[in-house]
Amino acid sequence: MAAYVYLDVSQKQEYIYKNNKLKDNLLRSFVIKAVTERLSSESYDISDIQSNLGELLSLESYLNTEFKEQFHFEYSGGGNSIIRFSGAEIAKSFIKNYSFHVLEEYPDLELYISMVDEEADKDTLLNLETENANKIRELLMKRADKIKDERRAQFKRWSYGIEEIDKTGRAKIYEEKSYEKDSCHKDSIRELILRDIKAEVEDKNVRVTSELNHYKKENGKSYIGVISIDGNGMGDIVKNVVDFEGLREVSEYINNVYFTAIKNALIEHAEQKQEMQKQFDMVGNKLLVTPILQAGDDICIIVEANHAVGIAASILKQIISLSQDDTYKNVTxxxxxxxxxxxxxxxxxxxxxYPYFEAIKVAEKLCYEAKNFLHKTQSSSSNYQRQTFINWEIVQSQVNERIKFEEYNKNQDYNQKFTVKPLCIDQCVGIEDDNIISFDAFFEIVNQIKIHNQDRDNMDSISSFISNSYLEGIKQHMYGGVEPYRFFLNINKEATAELQAIVEDAIGRKLEHLLISEEQNGSHGYTYLINDVIELLPFVGRGDKE
Known part of the structure; x- marks a missing residue:
């Protein structure tokens, strides 16, 4: 009878971002994919791919060489594979030999392989309540988790104090056998990593790059945006799959939706950038992007700071839209x-x-914080779930732990919140009864202020009132408490009236002094809406439209 093998890698982030070189991070991300997934597709044959890999070990090539016609990929994607072998002994031989090769090539990669033998494990499989394919998958994952739980704690002696130290502070390894030393194939592998997205966007005013220096501006401060996106409820979706064919269908569906969402969002913002550059007679530079990771519903990309929040929101909107499209509607x-x-x-x-790998950790944490809002919302419309959120932070300096002063503090007899984030993408009204703000409404406020400030020569325009000094004054008085803040708004009546009009038009509700008031646990609280607006204004392209 058949035997099934499951491959998974633990500590992916630690492996990918082991050093601070972007190019090496891209390569390490691809190593995980090559070691755990099937690389070939309808568009690309494994022999064509392997010619670019050089000596890089890949799962599919190893199986084709050592176990030809003795295996079948039941599922492959997202850094995992389930492989069916024709017998238990063949599966055991694969596990023993392949794991040895991976350990030899990549000693710091944590690969876990579990096995289910239909004959030996038939009683265990019968006791599981799920369908047959789900039983096999469930048992494979349980055994992989058990192996992970039994691993030794990662306390390592890096050096005895007499060795030469490498850039990471560890003892330098000589004659290391690694893909990183195979320099002749490095460029080919990088091209392989970026191949699919390049083919879709590079003729659409988007430049795909693996060089962070390309983001550096000649004049002024240079910023980049790191975007981390993660799908909701993927575990529940997989539970609805009853066979391996369905698992493959869901995997392909997720990959296609997310890849197309990224592509469409980049093209959309590249067009916006071109329009903005024409408007201001600027040089027509392409939109820069650096894909770091796209494994199923897990996305990490680097983009220009002025488009980062907009691109992230566009990707989320595209995911919503595409999953309802006729192409994917049946699977949804x-x-x-x-x-x-x-x-x-x-x-x-x-x-x-700034060390961008630290920024990736911040972006992932912000994504996690956004997910914490999922249980706080209820849909107010049959067409919207209110389960898609975006969160961001402007990081000015490197700190070990971010201080959440702006999120909450207590002043005298009332509570203060200085942020309205995370914002809801799939919300049909500007502000809901639970005081969660729609991203579209928030971005409309940002855009209206930005647009009016472009026409500073027209004294009849709103820009004659809402000046940068006025906005800076709001921010300074805000941290002094509600009373100084209100006083500042009251003595700048014209500017405050104009700003309140913008906010009211965007969110559909009048907010006294631009404050969201609420009672919580017997204590009165205020949330400052405008603080996030002021913070984001410098990082939105002039006249960008969402």
């Missing part, structure tokens, strides 16, 4: 139980010189 209805896919995004906007 079959496996989701909801009208569309949802996801959350975190965006870290950082200075060019």
């Amino acid at each position: 209805e079959k496996y989701l139980g909801t009208k569309y896919l949802t996801a959350c995004a975190g965006v870290a906007i950082i200075k060019h010189a």
Whole structure:
């Protein structure tokens, strides 16, 4: 009888971002894919791919060489594979030999392989309540998790104090056998990593690059945006799959929706950038992007700071729209139980010189914080789930732990919140009864202020009132408490009236002194809406439209 093998890698982030070189991070991300997934597709044969890999070990090539016609990929994607072998002994031989090769080539990669033998494990499989394919998958994952739980704690002696130290502070390894030493194939592998997205967007005013220096501006401060996106409820979706064919269908569906969402969002913002550059007689530079990771519903990309929040929001909107499109609608209805896919995004906007791998951690944490809002919302419309959120932060300096002063503090007898984030993408009104703000409404406020400030020569325009000094004054008085803040708004009546009009038009509700008031646990609280607006204004392209 057949035997099934499951491959998974633990500590992916630690492996990918082991050093601070972007090019090496891209390569390490691809190593995980090559070691755990099937690389070939309808468009590309493994022999064509392998010619670019050089000596890089890949799962599919190894199987084709050592176990030809003795295996079948039941599922492959997202850094995992389930492979069916014709017998238990063949599966055991694969596990023993392949794991040895991976350990030899990549000693710091944590690969876990579990096995289910239909004959030996038939009683265990019968006791599981799920369908047959789900039983096999469930048992494979349980055994992989058990192996992970049994691993030794990662306390390592890096050096005895007498060795030469490498750039990471560890003892330098000589004659290391690694893909990083195979320099003749490095460029080919990078091209392979970026191949699919390049083919879709590079003729659409988008430049795909693996060089962070390309983001550096000649004049002024240089910032980049790191976007982390993660799908919601993927585990529940997989539970609705009853066989391996369905698992492959869901995997292909997720990959296609997310890849197309990225492509469409980049093209949309590249067009906006070109229009803006024509408007201001600027040089027609292409939109820069650096894809770091796209494994199923897990996305990490680097983009220009002025487009980062907009691109992240556009990707989330595209995921919602595409999952309802006729191409994918049947799969959505079959496996989701909801009208569309949802996801959350975190965006870290950082200075060019900031360690970007630290920014990735910040972006992932922001995405996690956005997900914490999922249980706080209820749909107010049959067409919207209110389960798609975006969060961001402008990181000005490197700190070990971010201080959440702006999120909450207590002043005298009332509570203050200085942020309205995360914002809801799939919300039909500007502000809901639970005081969660729609991203579209918020971005409309930002855009209206930005647009009016472009016409400073027209004294009849709103820009004669809402000046940068006025906005800076709001921010300074805000941190002094509600009373100084209100006093400042009251003595700048014209500017405040204009700003309140913009906010009211965008969110559909009048907010006294631009404050969201609420009672919570017997204590009165205020949330400052305008603080996030002022913070984001410098990082939105002039006249950008969402």
